[in-house]
Amino acid sequence: MTDTPDTTPPHGQTLSAKAEAARAERLARQAAALRANLRRRKEQARTRQDQTAGDHPPTTTQPTPGNGESKTCP
Numbered sequence: 560m561t562d563t564p565d566t567t568p569p570h571g572q573t574l575s576a577k578a579e580a581a582r583a584e585r586l587a588r589q590a591a592a593l594r595a596n597l598r599r600r601k602e603q604a605r606t607r608q609d610q611t612a613g614d615h616p617p618t619t620t621q622p623t624p625g626n627g628e629s630k631t632c633p
Contacts, residue, residue, distance in 0.1 A: 574582065
């Protein structure tokens, strides 16, 4: 994947200068929107990770009996 948009017309078609300029602008807007969306999603993931880490104290594991069953309260 490259950062530069593919500017070749599909299937050997030739575009007018106006159509080519419109296509290039559209591809540039799309690329900018995708980058902004990725930044937004990464920020949301970081926020969720920070909230999850801050909400729950570290858990300690309880040893289980040698037979593999969980310990029950009497």
